[in-house]
């Protein structure tokens with residue numbers, strides 16, 4: 193499948209800082225929008241329906257999947273998560289850039305469907321720091337943290353299948369790395385199409 197908009201996929205083990213990094217990236221870049229996924233898990237803390245996720249029941253989720261309404265979906269930490277077609281297709285068709293914040297299984301499905309998608313894996317600086325971030329967030333029970341630490345080993349092994357790996361040690365440095373990847377992809381895409389106005393746009397020139 194091919195659309196004129198760029199597609200960026202960010203994956204990471206839970207607690208590595210993916211949501212915080214993508215939020216900071218969006219604040220720096222008005223031309224990026226994040227896709228809101230559907231999930232069967234319950235909302236956490238301050239999460240709102242339609243903002244962090246579309247929260248639906250497992251039955252509703254399976255019905256959507258059966259109707260082919262997802263570009264990709266996967267079971268992660270015992271819950272179902274998916275990227276709906278309706279959520280991103282219009283933006284991509286209009287030539288706008290989209291970021292997906294999804295797990296590695298979803299990322300690999302997206303790469304099959306959209307070979308030009310840019311896959312970025314976020315690593316924590318250490319296992320101890322990952323555990324610390326998960327517990328500091330304060331909205332996750334100890335047994336859930338243990339499960340996520342176990343899954344993290346499996347997830348991190350997938351980093352080799354991604355186009356870029358960003359280590360989130362110093363937050364601002366990691367945001368800057370992400371910004372550089374987005375910038376480079378826009379320039380590469382514009383250059384491939386020999387589109388001078390797209391190059392100027394990527395460089396934020398008038």
Ligand SMILES: Nc1nc2c(ncn2[C@@H]2O[C@H](COP(=O)(O)OP(=O)(O)O)[C@@H](O)[C@H]2O)c(=O)[nH]1
Pocket residue numbers: 203204205206207211229230233264265266268269273274275293294295296297298299
């Ligand atoms: N495949 C897939 N994974 C998703 C999607 N949305 C979220 N995820 C992943 O599901 C995992 C759990 O997310 P979440 O429950 O928000 O917990 P968090 O990782 O602690 O923020 C993370 O790895 C997310 O990236 C989606 O639409 N598709």
Ligand SMILES: Nc1ncnc2c1ncn2[C@@H]1O[C@H](COP(=O)(O)OP(=O)(O)O)[C@@H](O)[C@H]1O
Pocket residue numbers: 204205206207208209210211212213325326328329360361362363364
């Ligand atoms: N570079 C960093 N240094 C220290 N703490 C961080 C850093 N990046 C994120 N955090 C914190 O780690 C916790 C997990 O981050 P979050 O963005 O929720 O992770 P994820 O979306 O990957 O599960 C949050 O409390 C966040 O503020």
